[in-house]
Amino acid sequence: MNYLFIKTCHQDFYHSFDFTPVRVLGKGMMGDVMLARSRDGSNLTAVKSFKKNSLDAGLENQKLFFNEVDILLNIKHKNIIGNIMAYDCPREYVMTMPYYPSGTLTRHLPYMTAYVIDKYLLQLTSALNYLHSRQLVHRDIKPDNVLISHDGDAILSDFGVACLVTTTSVSIIGRMGTPGYKAPELSDMRIQFFDFYSCDMYSLGALLFNMVTRRLVSPNTNYLGSVRHPLTDYGAYGVILEYLLCQYPQMRWNTTNLYNHLVSMPHMANLIHEQFGC
Numbered sequence: 562m563n564y565l566f567i568k569t570c571h572q573d574f575y576h577s578f579d580f581t582p583v584r585v586l587g588k589g590m591m592g593d594v595m596l597a598r599s600r601d602g603s604n605l606t607a608v609k610s611f612k613k614n615s616l617d618a619g620l621e622n623q624k625l626f627f628n629e630v631d632i633l634l635n636i637k638h639k640n641i642i643g644n645i646m647a648y649d650c651p652r653e654y655v656m657t658m659p660y661y662p663s664g665t666l667t668r669h670l671p672y673m674t675a676y677v678i679d680k681y682l683l684q685l686t687s688a689l690n691y692l693h694s695r696q697l698v699h700r701d702i703k704p705d706n707v708l709i710s711h712d713g714d715a716i717l718s719d720f721g722v723a724c725l726v727t728t729t730s731v732s733i734i735g736r737m738g739t740p741g742y743k744a745p746e747l748s749d750m751r752i753q754f755f756d757f758y759s760c761d762m763y764s765l766g767a768l769l770f771n772m773v774t775r776r777l778v779s780p781n782t783n784y785l786g787s788v789r790h791p792l793t794d795y796g797a798y799g800v801i802l803e804y805l806l807c808q809y810p811q812m813r814w815n816t817t818n819l820y821n822h823l824v825s826m827p828h829m830a831n832l833i834h835e836q837f838g839c
């Protein structure tokens with residue numbers, strides 16, 4: 562990690578840069594994400610703080626901060642949060658990022674049209690393909706971690722538990738994820754070795770399920786058993802859901818399989834041209 566990219570501040574972020582906190586955008590385990598405004602009002606930014614407080618929590622926050630910043634400073638994709646800045650302040654580490662007034666995908670779920678579902682799915686597939694091809698996994702894909710831009714694009718964010726895949730061993734990489742989005746094999750304590758890329762694909766499937774049903778599901782949803790309809794009932798998305806939410810990781814689609822399937826869907830042609838110019 563190149564620590565030169567993390568600026569040291571001798572006062573807290575707000576005093577150092579003459580910003581005023583406006584309101585809380587989100588509360589996380591490590592601290593808040595605040596909307597902040599510059600004194601002259603010309604600049605709005607989202608400020609994610611990682612408190613340096615009590616020993617254990619402080620160390621964990623430090624780990625999350627360096628992890629997130631290290632990854633985000635080294636990648637660039639139009640559907641991944643960018644333009645971040647990182648600061649080491651006396652009481653906290655701070656990461657600033659562009660403010661997205663439209664909020665997260667969670668807020669947009671009830672109003673999603675088929676066009677928007679297709680667009681977000683395509684954009685998130687492209688973002689994941691970019692990450693996976695660089696041996697990176699996100700590990701917490703869910704609607705709360707996808708921001709919506711002014712132009713109505715999906716922006717993958719919250720890279721706190723993302724990591725470089727150096728091994729298949731869970732003892733090194735860990736069993737991260739959010740209930741309802743976490744691949745089922747990660748909760749099977751007998752399994753020690755994983756295809757972590759495939760775990761991201763499961764989470765993408767759960768997110769697609771949220772988009773198709775226009776709502777969040779309960780954390781213990783068994784997509785293959787306890788949902789009201791078989792996955793095949795979800796029209797054009799049925800096959801995709803089946804292959805992403807598949808119980809067996811070796812049968813789950815990877816980003817290439819998914820992209821090839823999307824390209825083969827006749828109604829996707831315009832969208833693919835619009836997004837990728839091909």
Ligand SMILES: Nc1ncnc2c1ncn2[C@@H]1O[C@H](COP(=O)(O)OP(=O)(O)OP(=O)(O)O)[C@@H](O)[C@H]1O
Nearest residue numbers: 586587588589590594607658659660661705719721
């Ligand atoms: N750039 C932004 N613009 C607008 N809102 C944001 C932005 N970044 C984060 N938020 C809001 O803050 C919430 C928490 O942010 P983020 O997911 O990065 O932090 P987190 O603490 O790691 O999250 P969690 O622990 O809840 O997964 C988001 O779900 C979103 O509602």
Ligand SMILES: [Mg+2]
Nearest residue numbers: 589705706719
């Ligand atoms: Mg989050």
